[in-house]
Amino acid sequence: MNLQLTDEQRMIVEMVRTFVEKELQPYEEEVEREDGVRPELQRQIRDKALQFGLYAANMPEELGGAGLDTVSLVLMERELGRTSYALQHFVARPSSIIRACVGEQIETYLLPTIRGERHDCLAMSEPNAGSDVRGMECRAVRDGDEYVITGTKHFISHADVADYAILFAASGEEQTARGVRKKITSFLVDMGTPGFTVKRGYDVVSHRGYHNCILQFDGCRVPVGNILGVEHRGFDVANQWLGSTRLSVAAFCVGRAQRTLELCQQWAATRVQFGQPIGKNQGVSFKLADMATQIRAAEWLTLDAAWRTDQGAARDEDYAMAKLYATEMLAMVTDEAVQIFGGMGLAEENPVVRFWRDARVERIWDGTSEIQRHIISRALLRPFENR
Amino acid sequence: MKVVVCTKQTPSTTAVFSVNNGAVSWEDSGGKPNVVNPWDEYAVEEAIRVKENHGASQAIALTMGTPDSQEALKTCLAMGCDEAILVSDPSFAGSDTLGTARILAAALEKIDGAKVVIFGKQAIDGDTGLTPVQVARKLGWTPVTYVSAIKEIKGHTITLERLLEDGKETVTTDLPVVISVVKEINEPRYPSFMGIRKANRATIPTWSAADLNISGGVGAGASQADWSHVYAIPAREGSVEIIEGDSVEEKVAALVDKLFEEKVI
Numbered sequence: 001m002n003l004q005l006t007d008e009q010r011m012i013v014e015m016v017r018t019f020v021e022k023e024l025q026p027y028e029e030e031v032e033r034e035d036g037v038r039p040e041l042q043r044q045i046r047d048k049a050l051q052f053g054l055y056a057a058n059m060p061e062e063l064g065g066a067g068l069d070t071v072s073l074v075l076m077e078r079e080l081g082r083t084s085y086a087l088q089h090f091v092a093r094p095s096s097i098i099r100a101c102v103g104e105q106i107e108t109y110l111l112p113t114i115r116g117e118r119h120d121c122l123a124m125s126e127p128n129a130g131s132d133v134r135g136m137e138c139r140a141v142r143d144g145d146e147y148v149i150t151g152t153k154h155f156i157s158h159a160d161v162a163d164y165a166i167l168f169a170a171s172g173e174e175q176t177a178r179g180v181r182k183k184i185t186s187f188l189v190d191m192g193t194p195g196f197t198v199k200r201g202y203d204v205v206s207h208r209g210y211h212n213c214i215l216q217f218d219g220c221r222v223p224v225g226n227i228l229g230v231e232h233r234g235f236d237v238a239n240q241w242l243g244s245t246r247l248s249v250a251a252f253c254v255g256r257a258q259r260t261l262e263l264c265q266q267w268a269a270t271r272v273q274f275g276q277p278i279g280k281n282q283g284v285s286f287k288l289a290d291m292a293t294q295i296r297a298a299e300w301l302t303l304d305a306a307w308r309t310d311q312g313a314a315r316d317e318d319y320a321m322a323k324l325y326a327t328e329m330l331a332m333v334t335d336e337a338v339q340i341f342g343g344m345g346l347a348e349e350n351p352v353v354r355f356w357r358d359a360r361v362e363r364i365w366d367g368t369s370e371i372q373r374h375i376i377s378r379a380l381l382r383p384f385e386n387r
Numbered sequence: 388m389k390v391v392v393c394t395k396q397t398p399s400t401t402a403v404f405s406v407n408n409g410a411v412s413w414e415d416s417g418g419k420p421n422v423v424n425p426w427d428e429y430a431v432e433e434a435i436r437v438k439e440n441h442g443a444s445q446a447i448a449l450t451m452g453t454p455d456s457q458e459a460l461k462t463c464l465a466m467g468c469d470e471a472i473l474v475s476d477p478s479f480a481g482s483d484t485l486g487t488a489r490i491l492a493a494a495l496e497k498i499d500g501a502k503v504v505i506f507g508k509q510a511i512d513g514d515t516g517l518t519p520v521q522v523a524r525k526l527g528w529t530p531v532t533y534v535s536a537i538k539e540i541k542g543h544t545i546t547l548e549r550l551l552e553d554g555k556e557t558v559t560t561d562l563p564v565v566i567s568v569v570k571e572i573n574e575p576r577y578p579s580f581m582g583i584r585k586a587n588r589a590t591i592p593t594w595s596a597a598d599l600n601i602s603g604g605v606g607a608g609a610s611q612a613d614w615s616h617v618y619a620i621p622a623r624e625g626s627v628e629i630i631e632g633d634s635v636e637e638k639v640a641a642l643v644d645k646l647f648e649e650k651v652i
Contacts, residue, residue, distance in 0.1 A: 007461060007587055008583055011461065011465060011583045011587070014422075015465075015577055015578050015580075015583065019577055052576075052578075053579045053580030053581045054580060066581075
């Protein structure tokens, strides 16, 4: 069993870490203060990411991406987790789902997105369809060569800076052994299409500078040529994508936790109380030990799922375990970090407080911890069904 | 015309230096591997720019070191160097700067068409800054140190700007030259992902002592420097006093009084 990174992977890690430290971290406080990323800064980050090949690193080399294997991509995402979510977004990894583009879609959506000329966002969640995505109420009704779309999507990331949405909508119903089930179709919908509006979403506690949006479709007409993948088979396309986003969340959490631990180590070694560094007290040092151990465990779970993906052997539960453990780990690490820093852990001047705030959403988005547990337990019990 | 950048693999800048019974060690608690000497990153960038802006046909990275030094050379390739050469032989171990200069000079003589050789101003581990000048001496080429800009390469001459304590000076000299550069010369680029991939596919040739025509002794036996007493500087002892006061003005006044009292000002 060889757990060593290759020279190429080590170089990628070093390069991305330097990029994060020089190009992203210096702007963290500004993003927190302004609750946004200036358009010039967005362009600056995108341009540099494009120049050095970080942009669209998840896309195949033959399409203009960096063509990273999944392990390398996870290592890159881990390093990006060391900085603001809002900032690292502009080192874009377009939704893997757009690789399902065919025909004219390739020139109109896929390639410009990889080149950084167009930007995607993914519209799935709805006010009445969160974890139960198939319960979505956004409807797509066929009318000749067009679909007429009506409904609302919410908590849609990056729609405020996107040029088009990858929209999932219910396009009909079918009878299955388990009863009536909605058929889902995926569409590419340009911003500015009549009947499609985007507005700022909810103010949430996590990830300042990043904004969720509410997408309203009111009789929006989309040509059938804009169906992504196969009509009524939108979830087939989505399922290929869900694993990679869960890995991405897990990797982000590992990087974020590593940075948090480093800050805690520094503080524990230099903050003197009662005549000695607080790290000399087991009440603090044991916290560091637990943090380091759980970070390592989360990292290996994540890398293991990535490695399995590269071997073509990853299962849903591999992604679920990585996402579940890494997000729960980050909650523990950031909470203990606040405790180690004491009052200063809650000061806005200290990045630890925002890591603590940011950590909360990781256990919710891209499948809550409960959904991940459901996936894992279902896999555990599946062999016993029908016995 | 080829430009050659001489680099060294050194501990990372975050590694902690310690001395135990005269033995020096560098430990990086973050597990960061050895890196291209940070001063040399400016030299690598400048070598690539000499190719991009001054018509050099090739930018070549050259390192003397153990086989592990290939990692530093891969970084040079990933940044944009066309070729990398490792000079490595067990007999080179323990060379002082003069021995190193003899080895590098022999390697440079073997590179046909090398006219500009660039070093970083010093290595972060040895910190002598001697090697560039010693290499120039062995080759019989012109040394120019503390270069902050390469202004022009025209025909057989090169015009450089040097950054000195009291100001800058412009120097024009004949090629070939050996220069050492300061950090003000440029902002080193990142290795690109494409470059990283290229670097890891590249074959880096290793030249041994048998491949070179080295004049003079090399290795520990020929070292003229005697590291007889290496020790860590004892930690300074001191105390911290926080100047209290109700206003900034009051605190400043108290601080000034204190500084006068201690004869600091």
